[in-house]
Every structure is written in structure tokens, then in C-alpha cells.
Amino acid sequence: MKTFTPEIDWNNVVISIKDLYKSFGNNHVLRGVDLELHKGENIVVLGRSGTGKSVLIKIISGLLKQDAGTVNVLGQEVAELSPADLRALRLKVGFCFQHGALYDSMTVGENLSFPLQRNEPKMTAAQREKLVDIVLEAVGLSHTVNQMPAELSGGQRKRIGIGRTLILRPEIMLYDEPTAGLDPITCTEINNLINEVQRRFNTSSIIITHDLTCAKVTGDNIAVMKEGQFIKQGKFDEVFAENDELIKEFYDYNFIQ
Numbered sequence: 315m316k317t318f319t320p321e322i323d324w325n326n327v328v329i330s331i332k333d334l335y336k337s338f339g340n341n342h343v344l345r346g347v348d349l350e351l352h353k354g355e356n357i358v359v360l361g362r363s364g365t366g367k368s369v370l371i372k373i374i375s376g377l378l379k380q381d382a383g384t385v386n387v388l389g390q391e392v393a394e395l396s397p398a399d400l401r402a403l404r405l406k407v408g409f410c411f412q413h414g415a416l417y418d419s420m421t422v423g424e425n426l427s428f429p430l431q432r433n434e435p436k437m438t439a440a441q442r443e444k445l446v447d448i449v450l451e452a453v454g455l456s457h458t459v460n461q462m463p464a465e466l467s468g469g470q471r472k473r474i475g476i477g478r479t480l481i482l483r484p485e486i487m488l489y490d491e492p493t494a495g496l497d498p499i500t501c502t503e504i505n506n507l508i509n510e511v512q513r514r515f516n517t518s519s520i521i522i523t524h525d526l527t528c529a530k531v532t533g534d535n536i537a538v539m540k541e542g543q544f545i546k547q548g549k550f551d552e553v554f555a556e557n558d559e560l561i562k563e564f565y566d567y568n569f570i571q
């Protein structure tokens with residue numbers, strides 16, 4: 315179970331979602347979602363496949379537009395932002411994609427440096443190099459700076475993917491299935507890294523997963539999504555009270571993964 319995170323500022327809401335709806339044709343994916351993420355908090359959005367978790371974080375990062383409801387991120391209504399303001403907001407909201415999305419033709423160091431070159435043109439090569447060093451050390455992979463992504467394990471690629479998001483110093487991290495497809499030992503490493511990132515860089519995070527262990531270890535709070543709504547929110551042991559049908563459903567599901 316995750317220990318209490320003292321850095322959370324409960325008076326500072328960094329993401330506020332109210333009565334959010336999203337459909338694709340007759341597929342009513344989000345049906346009235348409410349969520350608050352506080353500064354320094356990790357919220358895990360737990361739900362089975364196809365329940366709308368990815369759609370939710372795409373709306374938060376402005377990649378999709380909602381049909382109804384509001385999404386306020388760092389004090390701004392995402393759906394009302396101009397393209398330039400949305401780009402600026404996206405620098406503060408880091409999106410960790412499920413498959414790391416590294417460039418195969420670049421070394422690890424170049425992969426990490428690339429977002430800085432693109433988004434912070436005034437930064438010198440020496441400043442970029444320093445940040446690459448800091449991030450590589452934070453994800454525990456300093457020795458891989460000159461390696462190619464193909465030479466890394468799945469878990470190492472995930473770490474570098476997290477590092478590449480972190481290098482722009484986002485205030486919010488969105489993790490999409492951070493432990494999907496990893497063995498249990500590597501899952502533990504990634505879960506620990508997510509907590510380390512939270513503490514060391516004081517980020518607030520939404521972690522999308524259907525991995526119960528990931529939820530238990532990384533979530534200060536858990537929001538369980540079912541059929542486009544949050545049916546339960548709270549601390550892990552509150553959400554999954556003993557003999558609860560819900561926990562049985564997830565344990566069965568995790569077992570067959």
C-alpha cells in the first residue's frame with residue numbers, strides 16, 4: 315500500500331473535470347465524469363478495457379474535444395484554448411504514451427534532447443546536455459546515453475519514455491498504461507519510478523491502468539471507471555473494501571491478463 319504523500323497540496327486543484335460527456339456516434343463513452351487532481355497527488359484511473367480511460371486523458375490534453383462538461387487544467391478551460399495556448403499548456407502536461415514512442419534512429423541521449431531542441435530553441439547545447447544527464451540519472455539509466463532504443467529492454471524503454479516526458483519539466487504527468495506488457499519485476503521498477511518522479515519533481519499525475527498492483531502502489535487516490543462513469547473514488551483500501559464485488563471483478567481480470 316502506498317504511504318501518505320506529504321507533498322500533496324489539497325487546497326490547489328490542478329485538474330478539475332465536471333460532468334464530462336463524450337460519444338462516438340452511438341458509442342456513449344464518457345457519461346458524466348467528475349474528477350479533481352490536486353497539486354502533488356497521484357490519481358489512478360482504474361478500469362477495464364474500453365471503458366473510456368484513454369479518451370479521458372486525450373480530452374485532458376486537448377487531443378479530443380468533449381461533447382459536454384468542462385475540463386480545467388492549471389486554471390484554463392482546455393476546450394476554449396487557441397491552438398497557441400493549447401501548445402503552451404501541453405508543455406506543462408506531459409503525456410507518457412503506452413509504448414514509449416522513442417525514435418529508433420536516435421540514441422537515448424538524442425531522444426531526450428529532441429523535445430528540448432523543438433520546444434526550447436533558446437537553450438544551449440550545454441544546458442540540454444545537463445538536463446539530459448539529470449533526467450537519465452532520475453530514471454536510473456545514465457549508462458545508456460549513447461545506446462540505441464533497440465538495444466534496451468522493454469522496461470528501460472519505458473523509463474526513457476518517462477524521462478523524455480519529464481525533460482520538459484511538466485507540472486502534470488499523464489501515464490497511459492505504464493506497466494502494460496511488462497514482467498512483475500519490471501512493473502515494480504516502473505511503479506517505484508512513478509512515485510519517485512512525484513516526490514522528486516513535485517508533479518501531479520493521472521495514471522491510467524487496469525493493473526491493481528500499479529494502482530495500489532502509485533495511487534494516493536483511485537477512481538474506478540465503469541461504463542463511462544466513476545463508480546467509486548477514494549483510497550485503495552476504501553475503494554476495494556473486503557468482500558467487495560468490485561475487487562473480485564478486478565482480481566479475476568488481472569489473473570487472466
Ligand SMILES: Nc1ncnc2c1ncn2[C@@H]1O[C@H](COP(=O)(O)OP(=O)(O)OP(=O)(O)O)[C@@H](O)[C@H]1O
Pocket residue numbers: 338341343361362363364365366367368369370524
Ligand atoms: N477516435 C475515436 N473514434 C471512435 N471511437 C473511439 C475513438 N477513440 C476511442 N473510441 C472508442 O471509445 C471507447 C473507449 O476507448 P478507450 O481507448 O478510452 O478505452 P480504454 O478504457 O482506454 O481501454 P484500454 O484499456 O483497452 O486502452 C472504445 O469503444 C473505443 O472504440
